[in-house]
Amino acid sequence: ACCSERIFNFISMSKKNRRPQSTPETEPATTSKESADAGSDSFFSSLSALRARLSLSVPNDEVTEQTPQPVTPRVAATPTDKHLEAEVVRLRNDLATSRKALSSAMKSHEAVVVALNREIDSAKKDLKSIEIVSNGVVMQNREMERKFNDLLQHQVSGQALRATMAKRIEDLESQLEKEKTEVTAKEEALARSKKEVETLMTKLGRTESARNSLASQVGELQSEFKSHKESSSKTVEDMNAHAKDLERSKEELKSGLSNSLARLKDAESKMKQLDREKEESETASTAEVAGLKKELHEVKGKLDEIESDRIKLKDNVKYLEEHTGKLVMEKKTLVEAKKAAEEEAALKISIKEKVIVGLEEEKVKLSEEFEKHKLASKESEQTSKQLASESDATEIMELKSKI
Numbered sequence: 001a002c003c004s005e006r007i008f009n010f011i012s013m014s015k016k017n018r019r020p021q022s023t024p025e026t027e028p029a030t031t032s033k034e035s036a037d038a039g040s041d042s043f044f045s046s047l048s049a050l051r052a053r054l055s056l057s058v059p060n061d062e063v064t065e066q067t068p069q070p071v072t073p074r075v076a077a078t079p080t081d082k083h084l085e086a087e088v089v090r091l092r093n094d095l096a097t098s099r100k101a102l103s104s105a106m107k108s109h110e111a112v113v114v115a116l117n118r119e120i121d122s123a124k125k126d127l128k129s130i131e132i133v134s135n136g137v138v139m140q141n142r143e144m145e146r147k148f149n150d151l152l153q154h155q156v157s158g159q160a161l162r163a164t165m166a167k168r169i170e171d172l173e174s175q176l177e178k179e180k181t182e183v184t185a186k187e188e189a190l191a192r193s194k195k196e197v198e199t200l201m202t203k204l205g206r207t208e209s210a211r212n213s214l215a216s217q218v219g220e221l222q223s224e225f226k227s228h229k230e231s232s233s234k235t236v237e238d239m240n241a242h243a244k245d246l247e248r249s250k251e252e253l254k255s256g257l258s259n260s261l262a263r264l265k266d267a268e269s270k271m272k273q274l275d276r277e278k279e280e281s282e283t284a285s286t287a288e289v290a291g292l293k294k295e296l297h298e299v300k301g302k303l304d305e306i307e308s309d310r311i312k313l314k315d316n317v318k319y320l321e322e323h324t325g326k327l328v329m330e331k332k333t334l335v336e337a338k339k340a341a342e343e344e345a346a347l348k349i350s351i352k353e354k355v356i357v358g359l360e361e362e363k364v365k366l367s368e369e370f371e372k373h374k375l376a377s378k379e380s381e382q383t384s385k386q387l388a389s390e391s392d393a394t395e396i397m398e399l400k401s402k403i
Contacts, residue, residue, distance in 0.1 A: 131302070147252075154245070155323065158327065173344070176344060
């Protein structure tokens with residue numbers, strides 16, 4: 001009661017210093033939200049002014065002590081009191097409208113928060129699916145690296161096989177040179193045997209031994225040629241199987257690349273969907289949009305990583321294609337080297353066969369000459385016998401005549 005009396009006395013004393021305030025009829029018409037904000041601001045400002053005035057009018061020591069004051073009689077209502085009552089009514093109306101606006105705004109904000117939470121959950125699910133896709137791409141990259149290492153091992157084994165084939169070809173060439181020198185030496189021996197007609201029997205024995213050795217060498221060469229042919233056919237079969245494996249791995253790489261491209265397209269579509277959702281959520285709330293932007297930035301980083309992985313896969317496919325081309329060229333060179341070795345072996349065999357045929361012809365010629373010399377020796381023996389018999393007959397006749 002004392003406080004109310006003091007407030008009433010203070011209002012009556014400060015009626016001269018109070019400024020006139022605008023009535024609700026003079027205020028401009030605004031939207032519900034703006035009117036609620038303005039009403040709440042005016043209510044709180046007037047309330048703060050009243051509190052300040054009350055704090056100025058009532059000292060602290062008087063409030064705490066609460067000394068009894070003489071009760072003054074109630075004064076009749078003045079125009080200022082009516083104005084204050086109207087202002088209090090207006091402030092109460094403003095407070096009610098501001099409460100309604102606040103409740104409606106809180107409901108709309110709660111609906112917006114629920115929608116944003118749903119969008120955040122969907123974005124998290126999309127991120128989980130994108131992580132699963134990226135893990136699959138990483139596993140494919142590891143599989144590609146393993147296949148690439150296998151191809152490198154096959155390449156090393158192919159190079160070793162090529163080196164052994166080159167060494168074998170060099171050995172065959174050196175052996176061919178040795179055999180050519182041997183053939184030239186035998187030809188020289190034949191030339192010497194032609195000159196030495198007197199020693200035909202020894203020469204014939206030597207030529208027969210040489211023919212037998214050449215026949216044995218020809219048999220050895222034929223067996224070596226067969227073994228070389230079998231080994232070369234085996235190497236060609238191995239190279240064909242290796243080429244088929246390379247083609248199969250190339251097809252697998254192409255299928256993996258197509259799958260990764262499809263997954264990248266799905267990720268891009270999801271990215272576009274996330275961008276659309278981001279644009280829609282930017283109008284709702286700035287704080288949630290900032291979080292979504294951060295998550296979208298992470299998604300973009302993951303998509304960039306997936307794109308770099310796809311580029312690496314393309315580079316790996318290109319390298320494997322080049323490697324398969326190199327292996328095909330090496331296969332062609334090996335086939336050509338095999339053909340050259342077969343031609344050289346056939347040439348060697350033909351040369352040896354020609355040499356053997358020449359030796360047999362020389363043997364026939366030598367045997368004919370030997371027969372001729374035999375006949376000549378027989379004729380000479382017969383002539384010598386005839387001459388001896390004729391000389392004996394002449395001597396006998398001379399002796400008879402002497403007798």
